[in-house]
Structure formats: C-alpha cells, structure tokens
Amino acid sequence: MIASERISFGTDGWRGKIAETFTFDNVRRAAQGFALFLKHKGISEKGVVIGYDQRFNSDLFARASAEVLAGNGIKVWFTCRNTPTPVISYTVVERQAAGAINITASHNPPEDNGFKVRDSRGAAIPPVDLSEIEAFIPDLVTGVKICEFYKGCKEGVIEIWDPDDAYIKHIKTIVDLEALKNAGKKIVCDVMWGNAAGWYPRLLGGGSNQIIEVHNERNPIFPNMERPEPIHPNIDEGMKRLLEEKGDILFINDGDADRQGIGDENGEYIDQLRVASLLTYYMLEYKNERGAIIKTVNMSSMLDRLAAVYDVSLIETPVGFKYVANAFINESAIIGCEESGGYAFRNNIPERDGILGNLLFLEFMVKTGKTPSELVQMLFEKLGANFYYRRIDKVCTEEERNRALETLSLAFPKEICGFPVNGVDTTDGYKYKLGNLGWLMVRVSGTEPLVRIYCEVINQKMVAPLLQAGLELIGILDRKESFDKVSI
Structure with a gap:
C-alpha cells in the first residue's frame, strides 16, 4: 500500500482543499498524530475539547476526529453546536483539558477546511511541538484507532458538551455586559455566515440596544464575499447594511470568530491596525492596565508610539499567532496583536478573541461617549499624527x-x-x-x-x-x- 501524503502544519494548523487533501482519512491521520503526541507528553488522561465551524462537513470531520481520540482511550468534550474558536479555547482551560482540536479554516476560501490544535492553555501550539505532532502522524490510515461516535457517547468517552454558559460567565469578569446591554446603540453585526451568529443578540440584547445580524445563516459557499475575512471587499454588504440601518457601529467577525473588524457610523472601515491600536489605547488609558504589548512584525507603528507614551515594553514577533501567544504568556502582556485582525487580551486566554474584542470596542464607546470615528481621531491626537x-x-x-x-x-x-x-x-x-x-x-x-x-x-x-x-x-x-x- 502506498503511503499517504505528508501532513504539514503551517502558522496556525493544517489546512487543505476539501476532498483533495482535506479528506476524512487525512483528518483521522492528523487526529491520531495528536493522540500519540498527548500520550507521549503524559497528559492524554486530561482529555480533549473538539469543536467546529460552519463550513462544509466540518461537523462530520469533527466527529471523525472525536472517534480517533476515543479510539485511543482519550476523553472528548464534543461541542454541541458550531462554536467560536475563542469559546473552544476557553473551554480547554475551563475543563482543564490537555488541548483541543478545532475543525475550521477560519477566513480561507469556501473550498478549504482546516485542523487546528491547541494546548492546555487554549493557546496555539509552539512550532517545536507542532513538528512533534507531525512526526507522530501515521503514514497510512490503517495505523489509526477508531471508536464509533455513538458507541463512544454511550461509553462516556465522548461527551457532547455545551460550552457557552461558562464562556459568558468568564466574559462578564472582563467587560460590564449589563452596562453594554443598555448602551442604547444600534449595532449591525456581519458574522460572515460563521460561528459568531447569534452571539451578539445573546450578549447585548434584552436592554436598550437594537441588534441587527447580517449573514447569520449557515451557507458554506459564503455568498456575497470572496471569503469570510473581515476586510474589503468581503465586508462591503455589511457596510451597506450599516448605512441603510443608520447604525452606530458595525461589528465584523471572520468565519470562526477569532478575528474582528469594525465599521464606523459613517460606513467607513476602521482597518485592523487602527482597531488594535484603539483597543491598546483603551486598555492603557481607560482600564489602567500596564504590561507588555505584543505585535507581529507587520503590525502598526502606532503600538510603538503607545508603548513609548505609557512607558511599557513592546515585543515584536514573526507573523503567526503561535509566536504572539508564546510571547503574550511569557511577558504577562496586556494585549497581543496580529495584522490580520486577531487580538488576545489580558485576563482572557492567550488566543485571538473577536467577540471579546468587539465588546471591548463598544465599552470604549460607552465610557467615552464617542462614536467610532471620534475614537480614531482621539487616538491620532494622542499620537500626534494620522496613520x-x-x-x-x-x-x-x-x-x-x-x-x-x-x-x-x-x-x-x-x-x-x-x-x-x-x-x-x-x-x-x-x-x-x-x-x-x-x-x-x-x-x-x-x-x-x-x-x-x-x-x-x-x-x-x-x-x-x-x-x-x-x-x-x-x-x-x-x-x-x-x-x-x-x-x-
């Protein structure tokens, strides 16, 4: 029998084209490699969280992964629905699990899917460990152990789990959700056919806000956009809806909700470098946080200026959130930023969280009484230049x-x-x-x-x-x- 092709992990896991390289057999091989890695590390008894996004067959690829972990005798907490990446990562910490498997291709085109792994901190796994996982992946699917999904559920090795309430309880320790529910804002949310659907009405509804969702159904071909990435031209329809509704702000999340974007009250996109700098400014000036700022090499010089103004350290990393997460943990940072719109925040997991990021932006508006465009100008005035x-x-x-x-x-x-x-x-x-x-x-x-x-x-x-x-x-x-x- 001819060996299957090698599975290689990039900056944030393994991705491939569905039915071409991203097949059920290859997903099972990758899951077997992760199972063997956890056993080698001596932490497999802690169990693994498995979740997925809204892409084609993601739920079935996730089930295939769960069957392999169960086949290796590893406890699985299997999310009961499609789940945002930051919620999956937080569940790892809440369950004190060994790590996670997340079936998602994030912001990639619709023909792609992906296999992400996370460590016990809910963080991206460092490159040296990714290489070790790769080395454990069997050449043939015949080297994979499998326990059928419903058999695993019956035996208790697979537990279908609802992670939402624990995450929401945690978020309430970081932002004042009750105050945000009564902000009196009209908030348009472009969730890009992805995992953030339903989250903002749940988190911010029930008070004086009006929440309007765009692209909140499951549609794996992502109509009206090239890919579920929160940049132009993918956001154009959401921006149009913002203007039609005369909204105060547009929240944007990518397909798995770990990245964010913002549209201002005038229908203008606030680019991801400005959003990162605004959130950093908010944490330094209004939440009075102090600590390192972590950014990738392609991130904003505004962060350098903020670090100088507030006398905090700034650390630059290669591109890839696995590098940001490692520095974020080691330096007890207040924020970790990458150019593609993914940010990690102090008091949360060392993972991008596009839902929390949007809530923090709204909290910034509420505390200052300013519109999004006014916040940008306030930042520029603080820095002495427009960027x-x-x-x-x-x-x-x-x-x-x-x-x-x-x-x-x-x-x-x-x-x-x-x-x-x-x-x-x-x-x-x-x-x-x-x-x-x-x-x-x-x-x-x-x-x-x-x-x-x-x-x-x-x-x-x-x-x-x-x-x-x-x-x-x-x-x-x-x-x-x-x-x-x-x-x-």
Missing part, C-alpha cells in the same frame, strides 16, 4: 513566488519613492523602514499562494506609490502598468 494602512494580496504561481523570494534576498534599495531606507527588518519577510514616514513590507504567505505587500505611513498620498513600488520590487507588476488595476 494610513493598506495591504495587497497578490495571488502568485510557484515560479513567481520563488522569483520574488530570490529578488528580495538580493535587493536592498537605498531609497523607495524618494524616501531613504534606514533599515530592513527580515524577521519574517522584508520590512523597509522609511524613517518618520512609516514602512513598506513584502512577505510571502506561509499558508496560502500569496505575496503580500503592506504599508503604513503618516502621509496618505504615499500609500498607493509605495504599494506599487513594492510590487515593482518583486517583479510582479510591470512599471508601466497602472496601479489602479491592482485589487486592494
């Missing part, structure tokens, strides 16, 4: 990817768009520091066939030229091609 950010995701072939990597390794420009380059950070990609103006960064994605170009500057007119310069730098965009043709 502008954009990102291009450029789909590339393997040849283009390799050419980009080679070009970047050889090209160290002395200036870009007439601004001197006074440093290049190669922690994860190539980040060109442009003095007081800001920065431009080029990075090849670790999970998708993409080259990403980012920039954040204090001069809005320089955003488009810098992004085009980034594309020209790697040879994907011809110098004569109009920048307007590039999708941003």
Whole structure:
C-alpha cells in the first residue's frame, strides 16, 4: 500500500482543499498524530475539547476526529453546536483539558477546511511541538484507532458538551455586559455566515440596544464575499447594511470568530491596525492596565508610539499567532496583536478573541461617549499624527513566488519613492523602514499562494506609490502598468 501524503502544519494548523487533501482519512491521520503526541507528553488522561465551524462537513470531520481520540482511550468534550474558536479555547482551560482540536479554516476560501490544535492553555501550539505532532502522524490510515461516535457517547468517552454558559460567565469578569446591554446603540453585526451568529443578540440584547445580524445563516459557499475575512471587499454588504440601518457601529467577525473588524457610523472601515491600536489605547488609558504589548512584525507603528507614551515594553514577533501567544504568556502582556485582525487580551486566554474584542470596542464607546470615528481621531491626537494602512494580496504561481523570494534576498534599495531606507527588518519577510514616514513590507504567505505587500505611513498620498513600488520590487507588476488595476 502506498503511503499517504505528508501532513504539514503551517502558522496556525493544517489546512487543505476539501476532498483533495482535506479528506476524512487525512483528518483521522492528523487526529491520531495528536493522540500519540498527548500520550507521549503524559497528559492524554486530561482529555480533549473538539469543536467546529460552519463550513462544509466540518461537523462530520469533527466527529471523525472525536472517534480517533476515543479510539485511543482519550476523553472528548464534543461541542454541541458550531462554536467560536475563542469559546473552544476557553473551554480547554475551563475543563482543564490537555488541548483541543478545532475543525475550521477560519477566513480561507469556501473550498478549504482546516485542523487546528491547541494546548492546555487554549493557546496555539509552539512550532517545536507542532513538528512533534507531525512526526507522530501515521503514514497510512490503517495505523489509526477508531471508536464509533455513538458507541463512544454511550461509553462516556465522548461527551457532547455545551460550552457557552461558562464562556459568558468568564466574559462578564472582563467587560460590564449589563452596562453594554443598555448602551442604547444600534449595532449591525456581519458574522460572515460563521460561528459568531447569534452571539451578539445573546450578549447585548434584552436592554436598550437594537441588534441587527447580517449573514447569520449557515451557507458554506459564503455568498456575497470572496471569503469570510473581515476586510474589503468581503465586508462591503455589511457596510451597506450599516448605512441603510443608520447604525452606530458595525461589528465584523471572520468565519470562526477569532478575528474582528469594525465599521464606523459613517460606513467607513476602521482597518485592523487602527482597531488594535484603539483597543491598546483603551486598555492603557481607560482600564489602567500596564504590561507588555505584543505585535507581529507587520503590525502598526502606532503600538510603538503607545508603548513609548505609557512607558511599557513592546515585543515584536514573526507573523503567526503561535509566536504572539508564546510571547503574550511569557511577558504577562496586556494585549497581543496580529495584522490580520486577531487580538488576545489580558485576563482572557492567550488566543485571538473577536467577540471579546468587539465588546471591548463598544465599552470604549460607552465610557467615552464617542462614536467610532471620534475614537480614531482621539487616538491620532494622542499620537500626534494620522496613520494610513493598506495591504495587497497578490495571488502568485510557484515560479513567481520563488522569483520574488530570490529578488528580495538580493535587493536592498537605498531609497523607495524618494524616501531613504534606514533599515530592513527580515524577521519574517522584508520590512523597509522609511524613517518618520512609516514602512513598506513584502512577505510571502506561509499558508496560502500569496505575496503580500503592506504599508503604513503618516502621509496618505504615499500609500498607493509605495504599494506599487513594492510590487515593482518583486517583479510582479510591470512599471508601466497602472496601479489602479491592482485589487486592494
């Protein structure tokens, strides 16, 4: 019998195309590797939480994973419905389990699914342990142990579990839900056909708010958006609804609700760097928290300025929340931020939590009496400058990817768009520091066939030229091609 293909874990687990690489046999192999890893660590008797999202067959892939854990004699708490990633991670801590398996591809396109694993802290598993899990994955599905799902339920090794109440009780220790229920706000929520559906009416309803949900049914093809990721153009219909309803704010969550986005009262998107900086500012200034700020290398310079203003440390990591989570734990940080809209908060688990993040943003509005756009201006006044950010995701072939990597390794420009380059950070990609103006960064994605170009500057007119310069730098965009043709 020919061995199956190797399963490799990226920055946040293993993902693949459904029925191509993400098959039931491969999911079972991955679950067997995780079971053997837990046994090797001597913690398998603590059990495992298993949850899933709204994607095609996610519930069945989760059941297949549960059957493997049960087949290995490992207790399973199986969530009774599709469950947000932060709730799954919190349940690990609440149940004092050894870890979790989460069947989700988060913000990926509809044809993908994923197999995420978490440790006993509810956190992303460090790279060294991910490699060990990979090593335990059997080459053949014949090496997998299985206990049929309903047999496991009958024997008590699989327990169907409702995790919601414990998570809500925990959230109440971080934000004043009763006060937020009576904020008198009209809140539009684009839950992107995902796991946040129903959560905001439950958390914020019953008082003086009006809660309006968009895309709150299960539809695994994610109509009206390219993917359930809280950025343009995926958020456009939610923004339109916000304006139609004359709402005070738009909450946005990705497919598994670990990431967030915000639309202001004018129908303008508050980008993820601004949201991270606003939440950090709120925790420092209004919640009087002190401690380290953790951010990925492609995150905002506004966080650097806030760290300097409030005299707290700032730690920069490679891209990937597993790096952020590790630093967040080690440094007892107040917040951990990644560019894709995922943030972890003090007093919560070391995991992205898009639901808590949106609640904290609303609490910021309530405490200050300001609208979202007014909060942005307040932040800029505090920092002494306005900050502008954009990102291009450029789909590339393997040849283009390799050419980009080679070009970047050889090209160290002395200036870009007439601004001197006074440093290049190669922690994860190539980040060109442009003095007081800001920065431009080029990075090849670790999970998708993409080259990403980012920039954040204090001069809005320089955003488009810098992004085009980034594309020209790697040879994907011809110098004569109009920048307007590039999708941003």
